[in-house]
Amino acid sequence: MSTTALFQSLIQQTRIEHSDFLTDLEAACWMIEDGDSAGHDWCEREGYPGYTSYASLDDLPQRAPAFSDLVAKLDAFAATFAETLHWD
DSSP, X not given: OOOOOOOOOOOOOOOOOSSHHHHHHHHHHHHHHHTOHHHHHHXXXXXXXXXXXXXXXXXXXXXXXXXXXXXXXXXXXXXXXXXXXXXX
């Protein structure tokens, strides 16, 4: 009997040093949460003890520059990871 790895998951991680970016991103997240009365209503009605957005927001980069900055950072990270994996 032999063992073969079929579904290996390669994971790459990085750290974003604490900076104005992280402060701005946190503020943008709170802004979304504070303005989401429908999400708060759903949580209260359903007995959910935390918070979840009532709707999927697909325009976060347009809502706050911090989300646009996050997209740029994630795109660059994904491109580096793809290169590491020799993807084109």
